[in-house]
Amino acid sequence: MLYDDQFLDRLAAGLRQTLPLWNTSEDAEIKLLTVSENATYRVTGANAGQDMIVRVHRPDYHSADEILSELAWIDALCRDGVVATPRPIQGNNGRLLQSFSDDRTVRYAVAFEFMSGREPDAESELVKWYGELGEINAQLHAHSRRWQRPAGFVRKVWDFDRILGSRAYWGDWRDALGLTPDGKVILEQAHRLLGRQTAAYGHGSDRFGLVHCDMRTANLLIDGDRLGVIDFDDCGISWFAYDFAAAISFMEHEPFIPDLMAAWLAGYRRISDFGNEHEAALPMFVLLRRMQLTAWIASHAETPTAQSMGPAYTDGTVMLAERYLARA
Secondary structure (H helix, E strand, O other): OOOOOHHHHHHHHHHHHHEEEEEEOOEEEEEEEEEOOOEEEEEOOOOOOOEEEEEEOOOOOOHHHHHHHHHHHHHHHOOOOOOOOOOEEEOOOOOOOOEHHHHHOEEEEEEEEOOOOEOOOOOOOOOHHHHHHHHHHHHHHHHHHHOOOOOOOOOOOOOHHHHHHHHOOOOOOOOOOOHHHHHHHHHHHHHHOOOOOOOHOOOOOEEEEEEEOOOHHHHHHOOOOOEEEOOOOOOEEEEOHHHHHHHHHOOOOOOOOOOHHHHHHHHHHHHOOOHHOOOHHHHHHHHHHHHHHHHHHHOOOOOHHHHHHHHHHHHHHHHHHHHHHOOO
């Protein structure tokens, strides 16, 4: 249980001491927004009167070089007008990446401009917005292919081994909450099949590169006609098609997913080609992501998202895997 109340108190205290680096008073109002991989805060009245969002990084996850590489891509995307996303805020020490001690170890923190908006409503408007999201994904992927990465650029590789295999970043799906012996047999079969299928699909430059990797609804902000994208914390080297699977995180079992897939594909193809081979691979990546998130829930059990999903999410994963195996 990393993010217990005592840990969050230490983070808030360390963050307050760091606020002057962004020309903000230590007395500014700090509100905890989310706890997931990281702890994210809204600072009111910061940075010359403008609110800002500060992300305090989970310990022992991303290195300083990895975080700076993420920020370099965000800067390039903003500069090139590819996507609406908040810019990182440089401190008065000239740095984008700040750090502070919580009395035990060093924590990294990044401030971002505040972006207005709301999460899309899953009940009524996802099909519309996922069509636009497909366009955004196509633009991001095109930028990823042509962008000259700066020297020292490093981000995590999200291949099969790091998603579900022996080096999985988010833990072992076998530790899933409430997993039964029968369910484990089904997921073992799906694990082996996905390993073979992803290997056959391959890692060519036409299908594997720098992607956002987490464009789920919680990371989308609607304001009028604008669809903003936030949280590039998980961006890394993976399959381009995996971006769709990530976009339907935690709702892969919903009956409207085929409609979202059709809208996303139509939007993507308005910008760029997305061949039949890649379309056929989307269900594979959906199950791969679902099993990864099942492991994440077990390894991040203290987070509100994991607590809201619980063992029922594991049961749904087994059901989806069973259907997938039947079709395969």
